Amino acid sequence: MKKKKLNLKDLNPNSEKEHSHDDGHNHGSKPNNFKAYIPAIVSFIMLIVGIALDYFDVAFFKDWIRIIWYSIAYLPVGFPVVKEGWESIKKGDVFTEFFLMSIATIGAFIIGEYPEGVAVMLFYAVGELFQNAAVNRAKSNIKALLDVRPNEALVYRNNDYISVSPETVEIGEKVQVRVGEKIPLDGILLSKKGSFNTAALTGESKPDTIAKGEKVFAGSINMDGVIEIETTKEFKDSSIARILDMVQNATARKSKTELFIRKFARVYTPIVVFLAIAVTFLPYFFVDDYVFRDWLYRALIFLVISCPCALVISIPLGYFGGLGAASKNGILFKGASFLDAMTKINTLVMDKTGTVTKGVFKIKEVKAIGWEESDFMKYLMAMEEQSTHPIAKAIMEYKEDGEDFEAKDVSEIAGKGLKGIVNGKTILVGNKALMLANNIDVPTETDSIVESIVLVAIDNKFAGYVVIADELKEDAKETITALHKVGIKNIMMLSGDKDSITQQVARELGIENAKGGLLPEDKLNEVEILKQNLNNKIAFIGDGINDAPVLAASDVGIAMGGLGSDVAIETADVIIQTDQPSKVVRAIKIGRSTRKIVWQNIGLAFGVKVIVLILGAGGLATMWEAVFADVGVALLAILNAVRLQKMQWK
Secondary structure (H helix, E strand, O other), X not given: OOOOOOOHHHHOOOOOOOOOOOOOOOOOXXXXXXXXHHHHHHHXXXXXXXXXXXXXXXXXXXXXXXXXXXXXXXXXXXXXXXXXXXXXXXXXXXXXXXXXXXXXXXXXXXXXXXXXXXXXXXXXXXXXXXXHHHHHXXXXXXXXXXXXXXXXXXXXXXXXXXXXXXXXXXXXXXXXXXXXXXXXXXXXXXXXEEEEEOHHHHOOOOOEEEEOOOEEOOOOEEOOOOEEEEEOOOHHHOHHHHHXXXXXXXXXXXXXXXXXXXXXXXXXXXXXXXXXXXXXHHHHHOOOOOOXXXXXXXXXXXXXXXXXXXXXXXXXXXXXHHHHHXXXXXXXXXXXXXXXXXXXXXXXXXXXXXXXXXXXXXXXEXXXXXXXXXXXXXXXXXXXXXXXXXXXXXXXXXOOOOOXXXXXXXXXXXXXXXEEEEOOEEEEEEOHHXXXXXXXXXXXXXXXXXXXXXXXXXXXXXXXEEEEEEEEOOOHXXXXXXXXXXXXXXXXEEOOOOHHHHHHHHHHHOOOEEEOOOOHHHHHHHHHHHHOOOOOOEEEEEOOHHHHHHHHHOOEEEEEOOOOOHHHHHXXXXXXXXXXXXXXXXXXXXXXXXXXXXXHHXXXXXXXXXXXXXXXXXXXXXXXXXXXXXXXXXXXXXXXXXXXXXXXXX
16 A cells, blocks of 8 residues: 555544555444444344244245345445445455455345345444444544644734744744743744743753753743744744654554454455355266256355354454453553554663653752751742742742741842842852852762752852752553563663763663653654664654654554643554553553454354355255354354453553
């Protein structure tokens, strides 16, 4: 099938083309649309009524009335399949399961077994409804990604700022951005300084503070005061536009898994058809009392028995059971094929912030020098109360009550920190550059700390420091251990956070391969390098907008559904609704159990089919055997699939 670039419509659950197979059969109808169930319901009611009328031998239910009744029951579920078979034939693909079911059920009508003809198509229709529900369970469009794009730009033209579309802004124009607004285009900062939330690009919650002349990127959110920038790129070349484009191209490169039955039917169907022809005509050369009508009748029974209904339904039912089991465990698969894909994963790539860490800054360590910790923190909290920075918020969550400590004359020193007076003492709070600028000696031990560190000086003497870090999720470490146990040996961490922090988190978790300071295109490049080895089957776990391109490019994209961005959730193939990384291990186990049961169903259906087909060819099988070979095996497959709901995964 020719690959095409992703269109937003392609991911819309209402799109008629969604999840259609190469043979053109459509699985895209919405499962919660009652109209999709009407054909099966009508056929089922008419079939039950017809069987009841047959059983009680009702006088009027004879001959043409009976034929018309069952024909009407057949049409809602049978006509779409016959139509698909005809369309496939016109395309040159004759031997599909649609063709086989069509001639088998029409054959059932020819030999007078009308209920069987309807039942075969009804079971197939029910199987399709199960498959639709599995495929479309949580699929929705990717238009949420467009919400990231700035809607307007305030451009300085004709001595005034006017609102225009970002697409119309040219390189070199001056743009004003107010507090809380998104940067519309890439550029350089003209204002003295600025603080930006870059989560849309890096996925990291810590804002970046930059000075005049430094680069700013489209999609970042201005956190502090009105600023001005000078554009350096057109919108189509901006950071957000590139992310959109990468999602489109990466999704286009993702191949769709073709379910086993599609391949098997291409072999099974022509064999069955030619065997039926052989059953009809070959006995002419070997049987003395050959009667064409008798052998045609036997061949038609052979075709009814050989109808792959149980095969067709057992597969989606198995996957549906797996999807249900996953949902009960807080894991959402966006289609049956991703259950299969999870069983093949041997390389796991993960983001850091929000994936294995909580994405919330907390105090990791308080080191007071020459002060009681409680008094030291009261001075620090009095200063940080004046700030809205996420690190300041983390410090303000400290357990001490500092109401009797009040900061005055607080001033911000750009890029360094804060200076003020607390209870008559001069307080400096910030980084090492602030301390050195005020001739305050800083212990060398602070140089080895890779997390965010807040240094404090009281009355021009170093008083201590506070280490702020993003906490690991409770199950993060056990997840890595469990992944190794299930055979995932190659684990890699890619993060937009600085490399030193990324490496430390990787060491704590036991991950040998980690890289930090990466933009979305860098993450995508790393995954593309891994994909050059065709033996690598890659799953990526992320939660941010910046992870969307990599989620789309991976064999399986896994998103954290609680704290994750809408874009990551829409782009991913698997959603962890509880944000627990350990659920990834559970998803792998559920995928493997599902695949095992699917193959058990295939073996059961195929094994019974072969036995009854042989009996049918010898004239030893009746329609009752055909019913068991078709309906009975399908029911056994249902019961086997239900077992997935009862299994426990740890």
